[in-house]
Amino acid sequence: MSAFGITEARETLQKVFAPWIVALGLEPVGFDAAGADFLLPENPSLVHIGGVICGQATASAADTCAVVALAALNGRFRICTTVDLTTHFIRPLKPGPVEIRVDVLSNGKRMAYTRVEMRAKGEAKVAVTATSAFAYLED
Amino acid sequence: MSAFGITEARETLQKVFAPWIVALGLEPVGFDAAGADFLLPENPSLVHIGGVICGQATASAADTCAVVALAALNGRFRICTTVDLTTHFIRPLKPGPVEIRVDVLSNGKRMAYTRVEMRAKGEAKVAVTATSAFAYLED
Amino acid sequence: MSAFGITEARETLQKVFAPWIVALGLEPVGFDAAGADFLLPENPSLVHIGGVICGQATASAADTCAVVALAALNGRFRICTTVDLTTHFIRPLKPGPVEIRVDVLSNGKRMAYTRVEMRAKGEAKVAVTATSAFAYLED
Amino acid sequence: MSAFGITEARETLQKVFAPWIVALGLEPVGFDAAGADFLLPENPSLVHIGGVICGQATASAADTCAVVALAALNGRFRICTTVDLTTHFIRPLKPGPVEIRVDVLSNGKRMAYTRVEMRAKGEAKVAVTATSAFAYLED
Numbered sequence: 001m002s003a004f005g006i007t008e009a010r011e012t013l014q015k016v017f018a019p020w021i022v023a024l025g026l027e028p029v030g031f032d033a034a035g036a037d038f039l040l041p042e043n044p045s046l047v048h049i050g051g052v053i054c055g056q057a058t059a060s061a062a063d064t065c066a067v068v069a070l071a072a073l074n075g076r077f078r079i080c081t082t083v084d085l086t087t088h089f090i091r092p093l094k095p096g097p098v099e100i101r102v103d104v105l106s107n108g109k110r111m112a113y114t115r116v117e118m119r120a121k122g123e124a125k126v127a128v129t130a131t132s133a134f135a136y137l138e139d
Numbered sequence: 140m141s142a143f144g145i146t147e148a149r150e151t152l153q154k155v156f157a158p159w160i161v162a163l164g165l166e167p168v169g170f171d172a173a174g175a176d177f178l179l180p181e182n183p184s185l186v187h188i189g190g191v192i193c194g195q196a197t198a199s200a201a202d203t204c205a206v207v208a209l210a211a212l213n214g215r216f217r218i219c220t221t222v223d224l225t226t227h228f229i230r231p232l233k234p235g236p237v238e239i240r241v242d243v244l245s246n247g248k249r250m251a252y253t254r255v256e257m258r259a260k261g262e263a264k265v266a267v268t269a270t271s272a273f274a275y276l277e278d
Numbered sequence: 279m280s281a282f283g284i285t286e287a288r289e290t291l292q293k294v295f296a297p298w299i300v301a302l303g304l305e306p307v308g309f310d311a312a313g314a315d316f317l318l319p320e321n322p323s324l325v326h327i328g329g330v331i332c333g334q335a336t337a338s339a340a341d342t343c344a345v346v347a348l349a350a351l352n353g354r355f356r357i358c359t360t361v362d363l364t365t366h367f368i369r370p371l372k373p374g375p376v377e378i379r380v381d382v383l384s385n386g387k388r389m390a391y392t393r394v395e396m397r398a399k400g401e402a403k404v405a406v407t408a409t410s411a412f413a414y415l416e417d
Numbered sequence: 418m419s420a421f422g423i424t425e426a427r428e429t430l431q432k433v434f435a436p437w438i439v440a441l442g443l444e445p446v447g448f449d450a451a452g453a454d455f456l457l458p459e460n461p462s463l464v465h466i467g468g469v470i471c472g473q474a475t476a477s478a479a480d481t482c483a484v485v486a487l488a489a490l491n492g493r494f495r496i497c498t499t500v501d502l503t504t505h506f507i508r509p510l511k512p513g514p515v516e517i518r519v520d521v522l523s524n525g526k527r528m529a530y531t532r533v534e535m536r537a538k539g540e541a542k543v544a545v546t547a548t549s550a551f552a553y554l555e556d
Contacts (some may be wrong), residue, residue: 005225018193019184021184023159045158054157058198063195082194083528083550084501086364088409090384090391105404106368110527111500111552113368115407126383129393131366131409133500133550135528222389222411223362225503227548229523229530244543245507249388250361250413252507254546265522268532270505270548272361272411274389296471297462301437323436332435333499334480338473360472362501 004033004072012071013064021064024057026100028068035114036069038100039121052092055128058118059087061100062130066114069102070134080112083133090127097121110136143211144170147217151210152203160203163196165239174253175208178260179237191231194267198226200239201255201269208241208274209251219251222272229266236260249275282350283309286319290332291342299342302335306346307327313392314347317374317399330370333406337365339378340394340408347380348390348412361411368405375399388414421489422448429488430481436456438481441474443517445485452531453486456538457515469509472545476504478517479533479547486519487529487551500550508543515539528552 009028024046029037038061046057063085071077098118105113111133118128148167163185168176177200185196202224210216237257244252250272257267287306302324307315316339324335341363349355376396383391389411396406419515420531426445440461446454463474480502488494515535522530528550 015187018196019188020159020162020182021187021193021195043159048157048160049155050218054160055224056160056202057157059198059224060195061197061204079189081231082228084225084503084548085194085198086223086366086409086501086503087198088169088223088383088391088411089221089365092220105366105407113366113407129383129391129409131364131407131501133366135552165457211302223409225362225364225505225548227503227522227530227550233443244505244546252505252546268522268530268548270362270503274413285458294466296474298437298440298460299465299471299473321437326435326438327433328496332438333502334438334477335435337476337480337502341473341476357467359509360506362503362505363472363476364501365476367499369427370498 004075009068009072012068012077013085016019016077017064021060024061026061026064031072035101035103036065036072038065040098040100043095052094053098055087055089055098058093058098058128059085059130062087062116062128063132065100065102066116066132069104069113069114070107073104073107079137080134085130085132087128087130090129091125093120093127112136113133143214146244148207148211151207151216155205160199163200165200165203170211174240174242175211176206177204177239179239181235183234191233192237194226194228197232197237197257198224198269198271201226201267202271204239204241205253205255205271208243208253209246212243212246217274220276222274224269224271225243226267226269227270230264232259232266243252282353287346287350290346290355293341294355299338302342304339304342309350310400313379313381314343314350314380316343316378318378320374325373330372331376333365333367335406336371336376336396336406337363337408340406341410343378343380344394344410346383347392351382351385357415358359358412359415361413363408363410364405365408368407369403371405372397402413421492425487426485429485429494433494434481438477441478443446443478443481450490452481452518453489455482455517457517459513461512464512468512469511471513472504472506475510475515475545476547477503477533479504479545482517482519483531483533483549486531487524488519490521491523496554497551500552500556502547502549504545504547505544508542510537510544
């Protein structure tokens with residue numbers, strides 16, 4: 001494993017992503033051999049007319065956290081492109097913090113696959129799930 | 140068809156979506172029986188370290204424009220939930236305006252399906268494509 | 279929970295699906311509150327020129343097993359339609375039996391969501407994952 | 418462009434795919450610079466209890482036809498793996514021949530993206546759409 005921890009994840013979140021994504025305020029929570037945990041803090045600017053957190057924010061957070069989880073597993077950020085981002089919106093998320101779990105399903109020389117699950121903080125039931133393939137553009 | 144045009148689309152974009160999505164500044168361009176056209180204006184806050192428009196922004200724009208295109212087809216905003224948002228990132232989008240085409244593949248009583256394609260303004264080649272199912276929560 | 283077990287699952291697999299799907303020979307292995315387990319037996323007619331089990335077979339098995347897992351949870355087969363089937367092919371599956379796990383992520387009045395994972399029998403690493411939404415066409 | 422036509426496509430369909438896929442009897446209809454057309458002939462063994470063509474068959478046909486369309490564009494079959502197959506089932510397909518259109522959205526050195534649309538023969542409305550990414554495993 002790597003020396004890539006909370007500090008490095010925060011730096012990556014600040015440096016790699018667009019300012020519009022940095023504004024999500026994603027917080028790295030922990031890293032392990034299988035993936036990583038993050039928190040999407042409560043943020044009124046993510047809530048739509050229906051009074052729930054917009055799916056665009058959770059889909060965007062899924063992609064972002066998956067990239068950071070891969071960086072942690074690799075010990076550094078390897079330039080990659082998201083091949084696809086497939087998000088299923090299963091249950092509404094009321095305003096409040098969202099727990100994000102990334103599982104890295106595979107991490108190869110050229111490709112990686114991730115799954116992300118999101119739950120309202122403290123809830124057992126999954127609200128959003130996203131599966132992605134990534135292609136590494138450099139070694 | 141409906142009397143839902145540019146003015147109503149702008150109102151919908153302001154009222155229905157989260158402030159974080161309103162910040163994308165999506166512009167309705169036109170509506171027809173098959174779908175709708177939008178523009179994602181150039182926006183430096185959407186550009187990541189690789190110097191291209193972040194995929195999170197295009198995926199988010201796809202979902203947003205699809206909802207507005209359905210509203211236009213229905214003549215009003217019907218409350219709906221995105222069942223899934225599947226985005227494929229085919230080519231990088233350099234900073235600049237992005238043309239967005241929504242085709243409504245079906246629009247029923249309970250479900251609707253949309254496809255979104257994005258191209259750098261003036262380019263023929265598709266950069267991003269997204270397919271979604273929506274479930275209407277009211278008639 | 280229901281009295282829907284191995285016997286009922288075998289009957290469902292024989293009666294509900296197309297003969298081309300019945301030919302997969304899918305075997306129900308067990309049911310629990312979260313989902314179900316199945317086995318795709320070794321079958322040379324599913325192997326393509328690359329010497330691995332074709333992705334079309336695993337995608338087809340994923341959809342099929344998800345429908346049976348929902349039937350088990352509901353205690354009977356409720357007519358439903360697959361809204362989307364999103365399959366990621368992560369690792370090749372050499373010829374041989376494939377273990378299939380279905381987790382039902384939600385099961386509502388109108389919609390259900392499932393996730394399917396497949397592994398070569400006895401292997402820990404996931405080879406195929408599929409996420410789907412289903413719409414019930416009757417109560 | 419290539420000399421890869423109907424004859425070569427038929428050979429590829431017979432040689433590359435698993436016997437279970439060959440049994441679909443997919444017929445190449447034509448090739449052009451943007452993609453290819455195929456026909457899935459009427460086949461009672463693909464019809465499920467609901468009296469419509471099973472989604473597993475159309476998803477499987479989508480993947481198969483996409484691979485052949487890429488082979489045609491490349492002038493030969495390049496070994497590739499399907500990264501993801503995302504299929505949306507929009508309308509039921511009554512028993513009968515199905516027209517399949519493959520559009521190759523991009524075809525690069527390492528990756529290709531395709532979109533497949535299916536319609537009941539002679540119908541304008543799309544019944545099934547599938548988007549995929551492919552990774553080439555050789556040059």
